[in-house]
Amino acid sequence: MxxxxxxxxxxxxxxxxxxxxxxxxxxxxxxxxxxxxxxxxxxxxxxxxxxxxGEALVEQRRVRFCQIGLRPEEAFTLLSQAVVAACESTQAEGPEHGDSLLDRIPFCGLQRWLSSSENGFPVAASLQELARVLQRTGRSSSCEGGDLRYDGLRYQDFVALALPRDNLHAVLRSSVFTAERHADFEGSAVIAVFVRSFKQLLQEELEVFRHAxxxxxxxxxxxxxxxxxxxxxxxxxxxxxxxxxxxxxxxxxxxxxxxxxxxxxxxxxxxxxxxxxxxxxxxxxxxxxxxxxxxxxxxxxxWPDWDGxxxxxxxxxxxxxxxxxxETTLRLSFPITEVFTLLMRMCNLEMPVDAAKARFKSLVPSEVCLSAVVFKLLDRGVKGYVAHTDIWQVLQQAGRDVPLDTVSALVKEVKEFSGRLPPGLGSAGVEDGPASFSMALTLRDLCCLLLPGKVLRTMRSFAVAEMWCEAESWSTMQAIEDVLPSQARVALFEVLELAAEAAEEVERLRNELIQVHGCPTSNVREAIARAVRSISAPFASLECTDVLSQDFRHLLRQQSCWSDEDSDLMWARLSGSTAIAEVPVEQFLEVVLPPETGGGRRHPRR
Incomplete structure (x- = not known):
């Protein structure tokens, strides 16, 4: 040098x-x-x-995407058709300026497709974010000074985005070009796998961009x-x-x-x-x-432009x-968009967990108290509580390699949520065990773990939790196995694994939100609180105690990153119901920030 x-x-x-x-x-x-x-x-x-x-994580997504077995041209065709369908269903603008959709997928259509939940989870992204994430893969593409609605993803950029770059995966990369063509690559099963895999890849790319x-x-x-x-x-x-x-x-x-x-x-x-x-x-x-x-x-x-x-x-x-x-870092690093992005990630993480809970419930007779039978299954030592090590051991025996730290994150999340609920939640006739230490789950906690998140956050749904607990307990393992056949137990283990992974990721995202180099955590929390108050109070005054639904949704529309469906999901995550008109600021902060006590784990970026 x-x-x-x-x-x-x-x-x-x-x-x-x-x-x-x-x-x-x-x-x-x-x-x-x-x-x-x-x-x-x-x-x-x-x-x-x-x-x-971030590149290491994205590379893993590229590998999984290629393992679907689609040729790049087949995958690009599927994406083009999906974008056309999304534009037609919403009457959004399609391709113009004489371009073929098979040669160029407009960002406006791609944004519309990503925001839909059809055949996968919604992904929120602005046109500017899509341009930065997608066009960086091709030197010839440029959107500066142009209308992003008419710029788009070209085939060569799609290939650079979706195929592995590490030489360790050179064989896989070359094999996708010579793979046999799918006889029915437009079949519903192939489309579902493709959509979910590609959305996960794009979401990872967006997160790398946002984290930087x-x-x-x-x-x-x-x-x-x-x-x-x-x-x-x-x-x-x-x-x-x-x-x-x-x-x-x-x-x-x-x-x-x-x-x-x-x-x-x-x-x-x-x-x-x-x-x-x-x-x-x-x-x-x-x-x-x-x-x-x-x-x-x-x-x-x-400030004038410099460096081009x-x-x-x-x-x-x-x-x-x-x-x-x-102080300078705090002023520059906390646009409210980061809080919205965290909320949307939390909603997306919860969707597969709630779907797994629904599958598990469907495999158990309706007269069975799920929380009671699961409690008996996990409390092998008949201690009167379920420790995090109990869950970990059961998952290990079932062949699911879930780290103990991941299970601990789940237990902490459940205890944190359960502690905020009124004493009446639980059951008529079922009492909690004597456990009180932080890493032990009671029967009341198991209700929180097994119920869908949207049910727990709605006060009107507490009666459902009581119904789940209105059943006799089983005293022998044989009786439990009779009630929970092997298929139901597999579904239960899927719930525990997905819920644990989601809880750990939420913990990481919350901690990452408040980790600003050179800034005390208390200052960061205060800056985020000001940003939240500013949703309904432009000057973020300390007197602002509630965030109004109409202000929340109006600000989301201004960001142009999230659909009305996304707004409903995020508001329900905060309030428990889209019908609720306001959320206390403290409740909002409880959702997006890690607990102040207990010192959540730090996750260094190296």
């Missing part, structure tokens, strides 16, 4: 804790980076880690341009390839291991060209339109120190 001696690089390799200081020579050409201060370096590290770790938002805004605040980062990632020949990326991110910066550096390069080299150009990096570093608007509101609207418009921001004259940095 120009301007940095070999001896200095070697010292940094031997002393990985030395902060990065890449100082350009006095006569260095423009574009060679100067020193990165600590806030800028920390923001860059977060961005690179988010991109690398905070780091992008912090880099903008530190006035670190994409060209400066490109110079850091490039070698002495000013070319950015896998070797130069690893030399900087792993050897010099010490931020990534070698696997992460490889994933980072694959993330940047979406076209698999073996080299990264400045335009490729700009997709990762530059602010989206929404992020730029949020940034302008935070630092002022009179790749980043926008201005130097904020504030006292130096961690307190000033924390």
């Amino acid at each position: 120009a301007g940095v001696s070999a001896e200095f690089l070697q010292q940094l390799r031997l002393c990985p804790d030395v902060p990065l200081q890449t100082t350009a020579a006095p006569d260095a050409e423009p574009g060679v980076p100067g020193a990165l201060d600590q806030p800028a370096e920390e923001a860059l590290v977060r961005l690179l880690r988010t991109a690398a770790d 938002s905070s780091a992008r805004q912090d880099l903008a605040a530190a006035m670190v341009s994409s060209s400066k980062i490109f110079a850091l990632l490039s070698g002495s020949d000013r070319r950015c390839n896998a070797t130069s990326v690893a030399a900087f991110a792993t050897d010099l910066l010490g931020a990534l291991n070698f696997d992460q550096s490889s994933a980072l390069f694959r993330r940047l080299d979406a076209g698999r060209n073996g080299e990264v150009l400045l335009d490729d990096l700009t997709f990762l570093v530059s602010l989206s339109e929404q992020e730029a608007n949020d940034f302008d509101k935070a630092v002022g609207d009179d 418009g790749a980043l926008r921001g201005r130097a904020v004259e504030e006292p130096e120190g961690s307190a000033a940095l924390a």
Whole structure:
């Protein structure tokens, strides 16, 4: 790297804790980076880690997508037809300007299809997000200055998006092009698998983009341009390839291991060209339109464009120190959109869990008390309570490899929710056991675990919980097995596994929402509370105690990311029913924030 001696690089390799200081020579050409201060370096590290770790997760989705066995042209045809159907059902605008839909799928139609729950779960995304996520896979695509409704996903971009990039999966990647054509690739079963797999892939891509938002805004605040980062990632020949990326991110910066550096390069080299150009990096570093608007509101609207418009921001004259940095970060990192995105993810996670609960209930006679029989099944030691280790052992014996930490997340979530319910929930004639410690479930808790979430959140449905418990208990395992045949037990284990995985993911998402580098958790919680109050009170006054349904829905419509169906799901998640007109701010915060006590687990990004 120009301007940095070999001896200095070697010292940094031997002393990985030395902060990065890449100082350009006095006569260095423009574009060679100067020193990165600590806030800028920390923001860059977060961005690179988010991109690398996100790429590893997305690669897994690509592999699963390819395992469906569809040729890329078949998959693209299915997607085109699904988008056409979505546009026709909603009378949305179809393709125009003379393009064939089989050559280009408009973003407006793709957005409409993603937001529908037909043949899969809904995925919320704005047109700007879709453009950034999808067009980054092809250098020739560009939507700058154009109408996003008429731009779209082309076949070559679809291939770059959906097929694995890691050389470990080269055989799988090549095999999809030579696979036998499906005789009935438009069959309902194939469509259902394709839709769910592709939506999961796109959702993962969107999450990677959104998780990097905070780091992008912090880099903008530190006035670190994409060209400066490109110079850091490039070698002495000013070319950015896998070797130069690893030399900087792993050897010099010490931020990534070698696997992460490889994933980072694959993330940047979406076209698999073996080299990264400045335009490729700009997709990762530059602010989206929404992020730029949020940034302008935070630092002022009179900031001129620089670096070709790749980043926008201005130097904020504030006292130096961690307190000033924390305050700036809070202002830039908490648009209410992040809270809405978390809510929608929680709703999507709950859907398959509730579906599994319904399947389990359908396999058990209606006169059977589900919570009582499941309690007896899990409480093998007849302790009078079900510990998290009991659930874990039962799942292990059933051949389901669910980590103990994942089961613990489920138990904590159930206990947290059960503790907020009125004492009457449970049963007539069924009493809780003596357990009181945090990782033990009582019969009342089992009611909460087995009932669908939407039922629990509706006060009118508490009578259903009582009906489930109006039955005699079984004292022997043989009797329980008679009541729960093997098919029902398999369905129960599916409920426990899905619920545990969903609970762990919700815990991770909540913790991630409040993890802002350099900011005390209490300050972050306060910033989120202000954002929530601002839904119904524009100036986020402390006197605002309730969020109104009409204000909530109006703000969602302004975001243009979520459908009315999404609004109903999110509001029901908060209030328990779409008929309820207001939700206390504290109740809103209980849903989106981790408990203040108990210290939820931190999930480092490395």
